Amino acid sequence: MASGRVDLDGNPIKPITICMIGAGGFIGSHLCEKLMNETPHRVLAVDVYNDKIKQLLEPSGSGELSWADRIQFHRLNIKNDSRLEGLIKMADLTINLAAICTPADYNTRPLDTIYSNFIDALPVVKYCSENSKRLIHFSTCEVYGKTIGCFLPKDSPLRQDPAYYVLKEDASPCIFGPIEKQRWSYACAKQLIERLIYAEGAENGLEFTIVRPFNWIGPRMDFIPGIDGPSEGVPRVLACFSNNLLRREPLKLVDGGQSQRTFIYIKDAIEAVLLMIENPARANGQIFNVGNPNNEVTVRQLAEMMTQVYSKVSGESSIETPSVDVSSKEFYGEGYDDSDKRIPDMTIINRQLGWNPKTSLWDLLESTLTYQHRTYAEAIKKAISKPVAS
Ligand SMILES: NC(=O)c1ccc[n+]([C@@H]2O[C@H](COP(=O)([O-])OP(=O)(O)OC[C@H]3O[C@@H](n4cnc5c(N)ncnc54)[C@H](O)[C@@H]3O)[C@@H](O)[C@H]2O)c1
Numbered sequence: 001m002a003s004g005r006v007d008l009d010g011n012p013i014k015p016i017t018i019c020m021i022g023a024g025g026f027i028g029s030h031l032c033e034k035l036m037n038e039t040p041h042r043v044l045a046v047d048v049y050n051d052k053i054k055q056l057l058e059p060s061g062s063g064e065l066s067w068a069d070r071i072q073f074h075r076l077n078i079k080n081d082s083r084l085e086g087l088i089k090m091a092d093l094t095i096n097l098a099a100i101c102t103p104a105d106y107n108t109r110p111l112d113t114i115y116s117n118f119i120d121a122l123p124v125v126k127y128c129s130e131n132s133k134r135l136i137h138f139s140t141c142e143v144y145g146k147t148i149g150c151f152l153p154k155d156s157p158l159r160q161d162p163a164y165y166v167l168k169e170d171a172s173p174c175i176f177g178p179i180e181k182q183r184w185s186y187a188c189a190k191q192l193i194e195r196l197i198y199a200e201g202a203e204n205g206l207e208f209t210i211v212r213p214f215n216w217i218g219p220r221m222d223f224i225p226g227i228d229g230p231s232e233g234v235p236r237v238l239a240c241f242s243n244n245l246l247r248r249e250p251l252k253l254v255d256g257g258q259s260q261r262t263f264i265y266i267k268d269a270i271e272a273v274l275l276m277i278e279n280p281a282r283a284n285g286q287i288f289n290v291g292n293p294n295n296e297v298t299v300r301q302l303a304e305m306m307t308q309v310y311s312k313v314s315g316e317s318s319i320e321t322p323s324v325d326v327s328s329k330e331f332y333g334e335g336y337d338d339s340d341k342r343i344p345d346m347t348i349i350n351r352q353l354g355w356n357p358k359t360s361l362w363d364l365l366e367s368t369l370t371y372q373h374r375t376y377a378e379a380i381k382k383a384i385s386k387p388v389a390s
Pocket residue numbers: 021022023024025026027028046047048049076077078079096097098099100101116120138139140141142212213214215216217222
């Protein structure tokens with residue numbers, strides 16, 4: 001059955017079945033929503049949790065794109081579940097999103113991080129290769145590590161030259177710190193699984209696409225400590241800063257907030273993934289940076305912008321001391337290190353898929369912080385007003 005939709009080359013797009021591993025996470029939940037709302041594809045959603053896709057698992061309305069029979073949740077841990085191979089065999093395409101991917105874990109739980117990002121991904125690659133199934137694997141921009149430019153003297157004019165900092169899939173080196181900086185356990189595991197997938201493509205004909213996300217952010221990212229996640233948990237920066245703003249606490253700037261990041265709105269990024277899904281001839285064998293080079297800020301600037309935007313969407317004035325500096329050792333513990341700057345080169349994704357990001361940092365923060373405020377402000381107020389047990 002054709003869906004009436006056409007790919008970038010004008011060919012009809014046939015509905016397919018996708019085995020999505022890690023479908024219950026931040027990116028997975030947005031991808032499931034997009035696939036259910038805008039395409040006729042079926043999803044076998046695999047995860048240990050489903051809270052973020054609950055709305056899709058309820059019976060849906062009628063109509064052409066009704067998702068009632070098109071999404072099926074399979075609660076399983078891919079570490080140790082023999083059902084995985086069967087699900088991959090039932091699908092035309094597997095998308096692997098499952099991973100430990102919060103920096104607070106990389107230096108404190110390096111073994112879990114390496115197992116999750118390398119060892120646990122091995123059977124997925126093997127089953128896809130042995131059963132001639134297409135694989136879209138989620139890697140990370142962290143595989144680039146640090147820029148070449150950061151090793152130049154602080155006053156070197158070459159630091160301004162894009163050749164020293166723009167990150168290119170087919171040219172940039174992967175530069176990690178020493179082994180005792182366990183921060184790099186994640187990047188290194190992701191790099192090795194990329195190399196394995198690439199080798200399966202070269203030697204055994206695996207049809208693969210590797211995605212390197214550059215700080216995708218938006219609603220449903222991670223958790224708010226003490227509300228829908230552990231009180232002592234440390235999520236990624238969007239949720240850390242959201243939590244501080246909701247609780248009217250200063251935002252914590254690690255090592256002065258000098259690191260630079262480019263942030264992309266999750267909805268822009270999901271458009272790119274859908275193009276990969278529906279244009280296999282253009283996406284197979286490729287490694288894609290997916291980010292927004294126009295949205296670069298230092299973490300300090302991000303904190304300032306989030307503070308302003310949150311004031312606007314919540315109607316609350318900001319606190320007297322909006323941010324404080326904290327050392328990385330204090331915040332993350334021993335073995336933390338950081339990527340200095342992350343600007344994605346967009347040549348390959350532009351050439352293959354004609355994709356470009358659209359949403360400015362201000363606009364994406366406005367919609368995301370509106371969501372954070374609506375979702376969490378009341379719960380935080382209640383939690384704060386509860387008397388502490390003596
Ligand atoms: N969000 C970003 O900006 C970003 C940036 C770089 C890379 N990535 C990569 O994209 C992928 C998805 O990231 P995310 O932000 O959605 O993270 P997430 O933590 O929200 O989602 C990961 C999901 O995988 C599930 N999972 C983990 N281990 C599992 C297992 N053994 N069995 C079954 N399910 C398991 C988790 O329960 C979770 O729902 C990850 O591979 C991550 O490394 C994301």
